[in-house]
Amino acid sequence: MATPNVDDEMVKMIATDTNTPVETVSRMFAETWAEYSEGAQIMDYLSVLVARRVRDNLQRWKQDSH
Numbered sequence: 001m002a003t004p005n006v007d008d009e010m011v012k013m014i015a016t017d018t019n020t021p022v023e024t025v026s027r028m029f030a031e032t033w034a035e036y037s038e039g040a041q042i043m044d045y046l047s048v049l050v051a052r053r054v055r056d057n058l059q060r061w062k063q064d065s066h
Helices: 008-016 022-037 044-065
Strands: none
Touching: 008 022, 008 044, 022 044
16 A cells, blocks of 8 residues: 555665565655654655665665674
8 A cells, every 4th residue: 555655666766776575665665754754844855865764774774684
């Protein structure tokens, strides 16, 4: 189930780059969006910030699991 805030192309790109299932990335993106957008008044760059956080978290998680 897609949420309106999830950028499908960005999610697919992050999933491919990090070798992570699209469903996992989509869920992380939606959760991070909810966290970042709460109380935010300016939304212009929110998708970029969310994508960066999701990518960083996935890369850190992959490094920690090795």
